[in-house]
Amino acid sequence: MQKAALLLLVCLAVANADIYMHGMRGSNNRLNEANAERNNGDRLFDSQNNNRGGYNVGDKSATAATTGGSAPSTIYNEADTTSAIQYPLVYYEGSIVQIEWTNQHGCGGNSIDDPALQNCNIVLQYACDNTNTDPAMALALRDGTTTNQINTDGTTANEGIHESVEYYRECSTRSRNQGLFTADQNLNGNTARFTRQNPNGGRSGLECAEERDYYPYWLPTPWVDIAYLTDRMDFCTANGYIASTSQNSSPRYKCYSPTYTASQLSSTTPETCSSNGGTWIQHTWGVPAPECIPAQWSRTNHLGNARGLGGEMMNYNWTLPTFATLTNIIKATPYDNDYVKCVLRMRYNISTDDYDMWNINSTQNQGNSPVRGNQQVDVGADLQSIQMSINTNQFGRTFQDRSHTFFIRKRPANLPLTTKVVNVNVRGKRGNIVQTYPAMEYDFQPNRLHIRASTDFIHLQWTGSNTHNNGGGGGDGQTGDAGEGTTGTDRHNFVQIADLTENFPIPLDKYKDKSFFTNLECRKLDGTAVGTKVADNLNLDCAVWLATSGYYRAAGAVSGAANGNDDLNPTLNNAPPSLIGGLLLQPNRAGLYSFISSRNNSFSNRSQKSVIIVDPAPRTP
Numbered sequence: 001m002q003k004a005a006l007l008l009l010v011c012l013a014v015a016n017a018d019i020y021m022h023g024m025r026g027s028n029n030r031l032n033e034a035n036a037e038r039n040n041g042d043r044l045f046d047s048q049n050n051n052r053g054g055y056n057v058g059d060k061s062a063t064a065a066t067t068g069g070s071a072p073s074t075i076y077n078e079a080d081t082t083s084a085i086q087y088p089l090v091y092y093e094g095s096i097v098q099i100e101w102t103n104q105h106g107c108g109g110n111s112i113d114d115p116a117l118q119n120c121n122i123v124l125q126y127a128c129d130n131t132n133t134d135p136a137m138a139l140a141l142r143d144g145t146t147t148n149q150i151n152t153d154g155t156t157a158n159e160g161i162h163e164s165v166e167y168y169r170e171c172s173t174r175s176r177n178q179g180l181f182t183a184d185q186n187l188n189g190n191t192a193r194f195t196r197q198n199p200n201g202g203r204s205g206l207e208c209a210e211e212r213d214y215y216p217y218w219l220p221t222p223w224v225d226i227a228y229l230t231d232r233m234d235f236c237t238a239n240g241y242i243a244s245t246s247q248n249s250s251p252r253y254k255c256y257s258p259t260y261t262a263s264q265l266s267s268t269t270p271e272t273c274s275s276n277g278g279t280w281i282q283h284t285w286g287v288p289a290p291e292c293i294p295a296q297w298s299r300t301n302h303l304g305n306a307r308g309l310g311g312e313m314m315n316y317n318w319t320l321p322t323f324a325t326l327t328n329i330i331k332a333t334p335y336d337n338d339y340v341k342c343v344l345r346m347r348y349n350i351s352t353d354d355y356d357m358w359n360i361n362s363t364q365n366q367g368n369s370p371v372r373g374n375q376q377v378d379v380g381a382d383l384q385s386i387q388m389s390i391n392t393n394q395f396g397r398t399f400q401d402r403s404h405t406f407f408i409r410k411r412p413a414n415l416p417l418t419t420k421v422v423n424v425n426v427r428g429k430r431g432n433i434v435q436t437y438p439a440m441e442y443d444f445q446p447n448r449l450h451i452r453a454s455t456d457f458i459h460l461q462w463t464g465s466n467t468h469n470n471g472g473g474g475g476d477g478q479t480g481d482a483g484e485g486t487t488g489t490d491r492h493n494f495v496q497i498a499d500l501t502e503n504f505p506i507p508l509d510k511y512k513d514k515s516f517f518t519n520l521e522c523r524k525l526d527g528t529a530v531g532t533k534v535a536d537n538l539n540l541d542c543a544v545w546l547a548t549s550g551y552y553r554a555a556g557a558v559s560g561a562a563n564g565n566d567d568l569n570p571t572l573n574n575a576p577p578s579l580i581g582g583l584l585l586q587p588n589r590a591g592l593y594s595f596i597s598s599r600n601n602s603f604s605n606r607s608q609k610s611v612i613i614v615d616p617a618p619r620t621p
Helices: 167-171 209-213 241-245 270-275 323-329 539-548 555-559
Strands: 019-023 090-092 097-101 117-130 223-231 252-256 279-283 291-294 314-319 339-349 397-402 405-410 420-425 443-445 448-452 457-462 493-497 521-522 583-587 590-601 607-613
Touching: 019 339, 019 397, 019 420, 019 443, 097 117, 097 339, 167 209, 209 397, 241 252, 252 270, 270 279, 323 405, 420 448, 443 607, 448 457, 493 539, 521 539, 539 555, 539 583
Parallel strands: 090 405, 097 420, 223 291, 420 457, 448 607
Antiparallel strands: 019 097, 097 314, 117 223, 117 339, 252 279, 339 397, 339 405, 420 443, 457 583, 493 590, 521 583, 590 607
16 A cells, blocks of 8 residues: 555644634534534544534524425525525535635744744535446435434435445445554554544544545545645645645546455555456546645634734635536536535644654554654653653644535526626624634624626625524533524624614615615526616615515515514514525625624624625726
8 A cells, every 4th residue: 555645644632623614604513403512523524623613504494494405496495485494505606705714723834934833734625416437436415404423324314424325335444554654553443444543443424534634645535626725835836746646637546346345445556456356447526736825824722813814714715616517527416407516625734843744654653653642751850751741643633624515506697607706605603702612703704895896796695593502511611692583593684884883774765875785786596686777776675685684575575564473573583594595796886885784783892794895897998
């Protein structure tokens, strides 16, 4: 077996070291728990994160979801605001999504002119439903409706799934890579389930521990690379290490057989594969290599913002693949002809310079290991030895977070691929900062956006849960969910304010000359118009839709209400927690516009606000 390059795995012993995605919303293995801590840290994947992290899966209506895996035509039917189904976010192909995260142990810097306490890299990947002829690569992603872990044979239908049954079967049968550095750890098995970080072979969903801990992996995986963020810029040249080893463009080979014998799956050459009765197959995605860029600098042991980003957390702008790339090259499965279901994965990898992590292998294992558990050292001056707190299965460590499933939608005919579309979503969850930590309080994301008038579009959308009560099981954190409206419920709206110092919305029937909704083009997900776009005319229907989270979808519906049971609750309790399908907005007047979510503005200092700066349209020649 070849020796693996230790790009991901190769930190002093640390507890509850973490990475948390906030946009897209990271699950951290949560589903729909009403308690502060997740029910099952091994539900889908091994995050190595604190149990309190993560966001619940979204609900479509004001009733908690009892059903998952619905068809997009049902999920994104904005006229249906009562179905108790899960709501996955939806993004247009080729649109821009700002991925945001916090990482506890810092990242960025280098050993030459910007010293850091650790070495770090971050890998962003995605996977989508597909019907690959190799059953280990084929996927049928599912969030699930129970927090139980799926059976290894896949027979439990209500549990979430991110990798295939055959993928895990191969991993748990194939011999592990014997060339890897395992320090002084005693691995309790010899298949790819067992690594230095996972010596007992514990199972998390259907993930393969060896693939999880190492990148680039030497065998085919179902994950497509997006970006590699690093302090090793020598890896990022045009023909450098990342470009030449990513499965995006570099072939991966394996021995395949439906009998799944160890001798077949462990074959490393075409000849041995054939002699063992297997078939030697190749996988490559046939897409460009991942973007390889410097990791943004963040402070060690602090889940906060990054240096030099204007008070923002670490982020990466992902331009989503086109529908043609997904269906023709990745061979993703289309739903309702226009949608592909996917999931986002982020891995965070930290190490120290206590040994030469780039040039170490199995010859330095056990008695030859340069690091040993709880090692005693001599400090001289005739003192007895002192003990260092070292756990070598955490000496170089990989953490991860993954999103809930989402859909990528083919663009409607009136939204060409050449048109820039930027996604604006909501991050955070209900509660004060102590209650939500290590998540965060509500905010629009991104909360400051520049776009071009009459040229660019905003796809505005949010999702929320009806069940995140943040109840018992708080551990070291504070339980509860301070906020307005029914406890345990996320609710949002989008109303204009005069500027960020204000906390009261501008009345929709006044100040038309200052309104974002004047001369605004507004469309539903399928491209059909909402309201009218006429010079100096207020698009009142669009404004009402956003102010009520889609409870009312036209101004006429509001005027028809008569203070009965069908009226919108003032704190949005009976409004949908998700803006179904979102709205596509094209402002046509330059200016600076400020917005607030009226419900999430408790005593004015816990505010959910956003600024959209509409730059003048470019001049025509």
